[in-house]
Amino acid sequence: MAHAIPEVLFVCVHNAGRSQMAAALLDHHAAGTVRVRSAGSAPAESINPAVREVMTEIGIDLGTEIPKRLTTDAVGAADVVITMGCGDACPVFPGKRYLDWQLDDPAGRTVDEVRPIRDDIDARVRALLGELTGGTAEAGPS
Numbered sequence: 621m622a623h624a625i626p627e628v629l630f631v632c633v634h635n636a637g638r639s640q641m642a643a644a645l646l647d648h649h650a651a652g653t654v655r656v657r658s659a660g661s662a663p664a665e666s667i668n669p670a671v672r673e674v675m676t677e678i679g680i681d682l683g684t685e686i687p688k689r690l691t692t693d694a695v696g697a698a699d700v701v702i703t704m705g706c707g708d709a710c711p712v713f714p715g716k717r718y719l720d721w722q723l724d725d726p727a728g729r730t731v732d733e734v735r736p737i738r739d740d741i742d743a744r745v746r747a748l749l750g751e752l753t754g755g756t757a758e759a760g761p762s
Contacts, residue, residue: 625654626655627655627657627700628656628698628699628700629658629694629698630642630658631659631701631703634660634663635660635663636660636727637671641726642702642721644675645738646745646748648680650749650753653752653753654749654752657698659689659691664687666686668734670726671738674738678738695716700719700752702719703718703719705725
C-alpha cells in the first residue's frame with residue numbers, strides 16, 4: 621500500500637557514493653514531499669571523499685551522513701526501491717516498484733570523473749520526483 625508521502629529507498633553496495641548522492645539530491649529537490657532513505661548491501665566505513673566534494677559544490681553537505689546497512693525493514697517501508705549495482709542483495713517484496721539504475725561507480729574516481737555521475741543521478745532523480753509528485757523539477761544540479 622502506497623503511503624500518503626511516497627517513500628523511496630536507494631540501494632548500492634557500499635552506500636558511500638551513488639545511493640548517497642541520489643538520496644541527498646531527491647531529499648533536496650523534494651523539499652519534504654518524499655521520504656528518502658539509502659542503504660548498502662555491504663556498507664563502507666565512510667562516504668567517498670570525491671562524492672562529498674561534488675555534492676558540496678552544489679550546496680549539499682554529506683558531512684553528517686554515514687553508510688547504512690540494507691535491512692528488510694527499509695525495503696518493506698519503501699514504495700519505490702532503486703538499486704544501483706547491488707545485484708541480488710536487495711530483498712524483493714511483492715507490490716513494490718523496483719528500478720535498477722545502471723550508473724558508473726564513483727569508487728576510486730577523481731572529482732572530475734564523479735561530477736558527470738552526480739549530474740546523471742540528478743537528472744534521474746528529478747524525473748522520478750516528477751513521477752511521484754505529478755510535478756516537474758528544473759534541470760541541472762542546484
